[in-house]
Amino acid sequence: MKNQIYPCLWFDGQAQAAAKFYCAIFKDSKITADNQMVVTFELNGKRFMGLNGGPQFKFNEAVSFVIDCETQEEIDYYWQKLTADGGSEGQCGWLKDKFGVSWQVVPTILPKLLSDPAKAQNVLQAYMKMKKFDIEALQNA
Missing domain, CATH: 3.10.180.10 (2,3-Dihydroxybiphenyl 1,2-Dioxygenase, domain 1)
Structure with a gap:
């Protein structure tokens, strides 16, 4: 069992x-x-x-749920749905929904981009400025 x-x-x-x-x-x-x-x-x-x-207890960022997204359309979908009706945007793919639960909406390509020594620093600098991830901007960084 x-x-x-x-x-x-x-x-x-x-x-x-x-x-x-x-x-x-x-x-x-x-x-x-x-x-x-x-x-x-x-x-x-x-x-x-x-x-x-x-x-008595409130949600905070110490616990969050990660949503891996293959496409920009998936990122846009989850971002829009989870921030609707009182949710809030955070930095670097983080958001809170209207109940205060924290989520990370992350492109699956991010680890690959960060592991490329030629691009990692530029990708890091680009995504640190983002709220919702932009896959094309990350790939072009």
């Missing part, structure tokens, strides 16, 4: 709303159980739990 490991996200009375928000953004997603205290859901086949725990 394998023990599953999955995150439990503490919300201030908004666990169900958050689960519905995330399931509308990510393909292959669904709410699997829901009661007034806890909602379990899957995003891209990965299990999450949302807890209506109250106002």
